């Protein structure tokens with residue numbers, strides 16, 4: 203995507219959602235986090251021009267927007283490819299085998315944390331608890347959860363994603 207400042211703008215549908223969000227709060231700035239989610243949903247990741255756009259929309263200093271985007275790990279600061287594999291590495295998922303899934307990522311995809319495959323299909327992002335510990339280990343792919351994973355299920359999922367059999 204060309205990210206020249208003049209070309210960064212919410213679609214009309216997202217602009218309506220943004221306006222509805224802001225209307226819920228006394229101060230537009232209070233809508234910062236949901237606005238960042240909206241922006242990530244549209245632009246794929248939060249580049250500097252996107253963060254500056256959000257700052258202008260909310261009429262707050264860009265530094266405040268950059269700070270929030272950096273603090274929360276679920277906001278992507280760079281293009282993470284078509285499928286961002288977010289593997290929970292918190293205690294329950296670790297005890298239930300998330301290291302086996304990370305092994306598949308390292309061995310099959312040759313990815314380390316925050317790397318993207320050369321063809322832009324997969325990236326890997328370690329994350330903290332995804333709030334689904336009873337179905338550990340959990341992998342989030344873009345916005346979708348895949349639960350009770352093991353190495354075979356995970357390899358099958360990667361193949362199905364690549365072949366377009368599973369949509370996320």
Ligand code: FES
Nearest residue numbers: 290292295332334
């Ligand atoms: S520890 Fe993995 S979802 Fe909670």
